[in-house]
Amino acid sequence: MTTPLCTIDPECKSEALYSFVWxxxxxxxxxxxxxxxxxxxxxxxxxxxVQLMAIDPGRPQTISRDERARLRADIIVRDEDCQxxxxxxxxxxKSNDAMATxxxxxxxxxxxxxxxxxxxxxxxxxxxxxxxxxxxALADVTTERDRLRVLVDVAAREAPERx
Ligand SMILES: [Zn+2]
Numbered sequence: 001m002t003t004p005l006c007t008i009d010p011e012c013k014s015e016a017l018y019s020f021v022w023x024x025x026x027x028x029x030x031x032x033x034x035x036x037x038x039x040x041x042x043x044x045x046x047x048x049x050v051q052l053m054a055i056d057p058g059r060p061q062t063i064s065r066d067e068r069a070r071l072r073a074d075i076i077v078r079d080e081d082c083q084x085x086x087x088x089x090x091x092x093x094k095s096n097d098a099m100a101t102x103x104x105x106x107x108x109x110x111x112x113x114x115x116x117x118x119x120x121x122x123x124x125x126x127x128x129x130x131x132x133x134x135x136x137a138l139a140d141v142t143t144e145r146d147r148l149r150v151l152v153d154v155a156a157r158e159a160p161e162r163x
Contacts, residue, residue, distance in 0.1 A: 004055065008034035019055050023047035029055065 004019075006012040008030045016029030020038060023045070030038055035052055042048030063071070 004029045006031035006034050008037050017055060018052040020050045020052050022050065 004016040006014045006016050007028045012031060012034060014031035014033065017032050018035060018038075019027065019029050021027050023042060024047075028038070030052075038050050038052065039048050042050045
């Protein structure tokens with residue numbers, strides 16, 4: 001891979017460290033020294049600032065004092081965000097555990113109530129069968145009673161004539 005060269009000054013033969021896009025859409029590359037010229041040119045046209053992108057992010061770069069301070073501030077803010085997210089995750093785990101426990105309790109309760117309902121349905125069915133048997137027995141007894149009544153009546157009518 002060939003390293004691009006600075007395009008700001010035709011006399012500059014330095015390796016380009018940054019790529020950028022002019023406000024009018026044309027792409028360019030520049031060396032560390034000419035980064036200043038890129039923004040001066042854009043400012044002069046009232047179109048700045050131009051965003052410079054490091055061509056090789058792995059290349060060691062000199063960082064200004066201001067940039068370093070800004071990066072430190074960024075790191076502190078992200079660290080705080082990270083801590084806040086960690087606490088949220090811990091809270092979510094706790095809440096998840098609580099819900100899992102509640103779900104287990106409700107499943108056990110449901111199984112228990114299903115057992116109770118089945119027992120009640122069995123009892124009801126047995127009671128219905130007993131009732132039906134009792135009704136049938138009563139019908140038999142009633143029929144037998146009526147038959148005996150008729151026999152008693154007949155016997156009562158016939159007895160005096162024989163005597
Ligand atoms: Zn240059």
